[in-house]
Amino acid sequence: MRSLYLWVPLALFAFFAGLAGYMLTQEKDQFVESTMIGQPLPAFALEPAFAGLPGASKADFTGGRPRLLNIWASWCLPCIAEAPQLEALKAQGAEIIGIAIRDRPEDVAAFLSRHGNPYARIGSDPISEVQLAIGSSGVPETFVIDAEGVIRYQHIGDIREADVPKLLAELEKAQ
């Protein structure tokens, strides 16, 4: 019995070594999720991000139907990868309102003419004010906002092909 106890430290060590080894193989999850899900959008009114589309305010999210709020920027590389998926979402009936983070009008215009423009409106957030107010911690992120202006879902990172049906389902759920 006593000699069995002697193995306990070794077993513990093996357990922790194994745990560390296992965690090394796992992808590091650095996402900070918003804790604003279920909360109404804070009041905001942003200037147009470029001359081609109107700006965005909280009022643009209320009434009618759920919408997507896409936090992005022309300097954000994953946003380029996301562009075709936003087009796909738009083609399937989603209304997308963009907020451009720390961006310049000419850069926004250049990005949209190169990668397509799926947005109904784009507000300019030069000091990440609205981004911080809704608990978003990076670009790109996409929120589902229901017709009452309540945040219902957050997608962190670029939208991949497989995420499109998921976001459409979340829009449906927010009806």
Place this chain on the structure above:
Amino acid sequence: MIRVFAALLCALAALPAQAQDTMPPAPYAYTQLEDPALEAEATTLMQTLRCLKCQSQSIADSDAPMAGDMRHQVRSRILAGESPAEIRRWLVARYGDYVSYEPEVSATTWPLFAVPVLVILVVAGVLVRRLGRRRNDAGDAA
């Protein structure tokens, strides 16, 4: 040859910079408040808030654009008369405990504080038993 290598290395190091914006920092990102008392309040608070982009730095320590924007929020809210506790609550309501760079006891973090106490209690228990037994053994031998 070495020069080409060095140039390549520099080019590699410069790559991540492309994924940053070129906008000037927010007004209060790098500018202190004029009132030293308010600035001291803001600095103390900023040291207890985590940068969301570079997660092992406080927003006071980080040069990430987002940390600058967070410092702007802190300073402009302090200037508008909000208390540090209110600003901290505002951020925690948006990002959860994660944004706190100061350990706080909450519904999710209490095991972090409870486990060490538990371990100390267990160790103390074992020690008392062992030392007690040894004394008894010594007594028997005498």
